[in-house]
Each structure stands twice: as C-alpha cells, then as structure tokens.
Amino acid sequence: MPKRGYHHGNLRQALVDASLNLIEAKGPTGFTLSEAAREAGVTPAAVYRHFEGREDLIAEAAFQGYEIFGDLMEHAYGTGQPSDLAAFEATGRAYLAFARKYPGHYVAMFESGISIQRTPELNAAASRAMGVLEQAAVKLSQHIPADKRPPPQMFSAHIWAMSHGVVELFARGSPGTKSPFPPEDLLESGIGIYLRGLGLIAPDH
Amino acid sequence: MPKRGYHHGNLRQALVDASLNLIEAKGPTGFTLSEAAREAGVTPAAVYRHFEGREDLIAEAAFQGYEIFGDLMEHAYGTGQPSDLAAFEATGRAYLAFARKYPGHYVAMFESGISIQRTPELNAAASRAMGVLEQAAVKLSQHIPADKRPPPQMFSAHIWAMSHGVVELFARGSPGTKSPFPPEDLLESGIGIYLRGLGLIAPDH
DNA sequence: TGTACATCAGTGAACGCGCGTTCACTGATGTAC
C-alpha cells in the first residue's frame, strides 16, 4: 500500500486489480467501470485519467493476462525439457494451472468478448502465448511418421479445445456441472489418451 | 403469424424466440428483458404476464434448448446403431450440430449463468440430455478390457470437454480465434484420435 | 342470435436505480530560481 490521501499512488494498476476481482467474482457481465472505481476507493471519473473507458480497462486486464500466460507457458515448456513429450505435457498442465490461479485474467482473455485485434500490443501478447503451445505441438508431431501425422495446428487445436473445455465445464464453481474428478486429473488423463491415440505414448504405458 | 392487434396470440413463445435471437446476436450480456419485449412488438410490462422476470425468461430459453438437445442426442444415438462405436460418434456429431444450429439455445444453456438446479423441470431436461452421452460412453467403454478401462464418467467428460472447447473456440464468429479447419472436422478427428488412444479404433484405421 | 358479464392479455405512465461519461474545479506534488 503506497501513498494515502488525495493522490492514490498507483491507481492504474489498482483499477486493473479491482476489475479482475470483480470479473472473477461475477463474470464479465457483472463488471462495471463504476464498481471497479468504487473498489479502488476512487470516483468513477478518476478512471478516465488512466483509461479511455470501460472497454479499455478490460483490454488492459486481458493484456496483462496474456503476458502472465505467455511467461508461464514458456517457463513450463523450458522446464519440461529434455523430451519433447514431457515439454508438451508441461504446457498442458500450465494452461490449466493458469486458468485456476488467474481466473479473472482467464475470463477477461477468453470470455469478455474483447477482440484480440484491438491493439497490436494485445495481439502480440496473445500470439506469443498461443505460439508456445503451437511450437510444442510442432516439435512433438515430428515424432510421428510423416504419412500418418496430422497437421500440427490441428493437433494443438485439439489440445487447446480440450483444455478450454475442462476449464469451462469442470474447473469453475459454475452450474451444477461438478465432475467427480479433479480438473487436473481430467485434463492430464484426457491428453494422455489423446497422445496415445497419436502413437506418441506406448499403448501399454 | 397468428392473430394481430391487441392480443398477440402467442406472446410467450415470441418472447422466448426474441430472447434467443438477441442472445445469439449479442451474447448473454447483450440480452435485456426490455429489448426482447421490443423485438416481440410489445411493452416491457407485458412480459410479466408470462414470466416472473428476466431470469425466468432465460431459464425458459435454456429449458427449451435442453429439450431440443435431448431429442437430437437420443435420435443420433438411435440412428447410430448398430455398433456402439458408430452410435457414440453420432452423438459427438450431434453435439456440435446442435451448437451450430441453435447457438442462442447453446449460450442460454451453457454461458448464461443459469443454474441447472433452478427448477426440477430444467434439471430433468438437462439430465436427460447429458445422460445420452454418458450412456453412450458406458456402452462403448465395455469394449475395453476391464483392467485398462477408465471410468465411463471420465470418458464422457473428456468428450464433452473437447466438444465444448471446439464450440467455444472455433465454432463462433468470436475473437480472432479462427482455425484453418472446419469445426466439424476438428471435432471428428479429435474424437477419432482419442478413441484410438483408448484402443477402440484400430491404430491403422 | 343477442346481450351481459367475467376473464384475460395487453397498454402506458411512472418509479427509482446505477450506469458511463463530461466538466469545471481543487488539492497535492514536483521543479526552477
């Protein structure tokens, strides 16, 4: 907690943090600029010193999310070496870990309706993050004989879809859709079965 | 188009339909009771003759969605016989077909924040629909040797997650996330690889 | 077939509310001399 009083000290980031809390608690619908200002202890008008408006505030939250996400994915991929398989699986785990640890960011990124094309910066951050998964898929797919190898973009799209599905359906406090399995186990086993289907894991593993 | 004039004739359903159009066009956020009334050519107050309020209207839309969805799934499963595998794959296709054909319903069901526990009727409709997928998974998993068979609920959760992920990420006009593959192909190939991983499809298929 | 009347399904005006946004302002901070 920096300064107190008339000048806030770090209002910009405080507003982003407040937005993330609200989005996490009430979904992207429940978020209002006024409430974010209130939570930061400030008049709604003050927001306009730092953001163009409501959309801009959400976009910043999403941007920060992609940055964190990208770092996490890169780190996971790096530490997942030496084998391409281990590295790939690590990125899958990192995806879910991110969604669990930063639910506000996740929602801002994927459910707020913010377009990735909004600014070049946002686009770049998103591309970097998703690029890690794609690269991991490319690397891994080279272990499949060329004639029975699916396109790597399809490969990573499958993994992304399953990961996203697990997050949305089973990793939220949401609508009665509780599964008897922890999301982490669900995703790990799902990816495992999928990779076995590609011949990347021995059938009897 | 039934009656005209003071009495609408079938306002209840007209309101549901208007809601579905709005949800489809603008997401669950963009939906307002007043706008639905306007689109149905009626005063907002008239809505209260048929629904308790905004939430109730969305819940009815979701309910109708689960009914349609359940019918589609049952029909797909039925016509997918004779083999358990073919029947299972048919339900997967039906899932995506439903999401594509009834996007408003899909959003009302899975993204509107409506709780499935809201009414016994809603709960029953949802259980029936999801039950088809679960049953298909149970049947199919009996073809796997008992000692290497994953729990059928896990099995169907995987398929559901991948299906939902494909819908959300690749079957919407949404945020820059266009894949170079049609969602149908993506889901079909993804499920195929997964089933191969379970040993339910021959590796060289 | 005609009339009286109950019921139903809508109207339209009104309400209080919180929203996003604007504006002229003022208190706090930093800097030049």
Place this chain on the structure above:
DNA sequence: TGTACATCAGTGAACGCGCGTTCACTGATGTAC
C-alpha cells in the same frame, strides 16, 4: 531554504439513458343464458 508556479491526479455535481418492475387501466375474447 524558501517561494512561485506548472503540472498532475483526483473530486463532486450533473447529464441523459435504458433498465427492471409496479400499477391502475382498458381493449379483446370467451361464455352463460
């Protein structure tokens, strides 16, 4: 070290808006006799 002043980051009042909801009402429909 002190003073004058520019800049910055907030305030608070005001706006117009559309929302969900309520209420007494009225026009249309259906039914009993």
